[in-house]
Amino acid sequence: MTAEDKDGRISAAIVNWVTQASFKPPLVAVSVKADSQIYDIVKTAGNFALNVLGKRQHGTAYAFFKPAERERDGQKISYKPFRAGSTGAPVLENTPAFVVCRLVTTVEEGDHSIFVGKVVDAGVTQEPEGRADEVTLLLKELREKTFLQRLIGKIL
């Protein structure tokens, strides 16, 4: 997940609690840690992008488990190049697909808050040969027998 506020502050974070939530309009629901930088910036910006990682993008995944750092030239986050998406949210280059959303509402009920976003733009870099979900990186592929909570526990 990537976002940029009006002051040019950028954030990027790995999110795994993501689901489509409606066909019409196309909505997604994404749950993020309520005391995180990505939460603050999405809330302030009112929009965000989801960047789907590919099977071999373990390095990108690990890069974004750590706090995002913008490089001086401004076009890389944590050494990964990006461009501005249609809402201004950063869209990572070199990923199989992206979804750009405007924030519709936020559910603040737990240690993670749920962002509900309306999809305003989306793209596929290269049409996959088989099922689209077979080219995307899964959390369980990052480390054998590792679940999100344990993984985060080991990295932080």
Next chain:
Amino acid sequence: MTAEDKDGRISAAIVNWVTQASFKPPLVAVSVKADSQIYDIVKTAGNFALNVLGKRQHGTAYAFFKPAERERDGQKISYKPFRAGSTGAPVLENTPAFVVCRLVTTVEEGDHSIFVGKVVDAGVTQEPEGRADEVTLLLKELREKTFLQRLIGKIL
């Protein structure tokens, strides 16, 4: 997803747009068709159960793509036995795991609404030998190269 209202009306439906949404309290987010029977009954009942299907439970999955029917003796939905969970919501027998939730809030923004539920009870029938997510039935295993929208289109 299963639910029962105060008048004993029961509903059951296949849901695939499901994600955990918080650790503390444990929350889940589930998106369901806004004009469906399951939506009405969950909304009225204020609680629901999620029943995780196992790898070989294709039959159960297909049974619940159709409108749920309660049998006369009252302890089967669409020929599948259930018991009352801790909130009164029906919990299917013979599934690997279940989660019982109280409805915390509903997001009504599209053709599907998002139910946010607080987990009040959960159980595992038999501890899986490997990863828990390897014993659960995936939507893509119901029919090769089939996605939810196409599948529903064919069945309805």
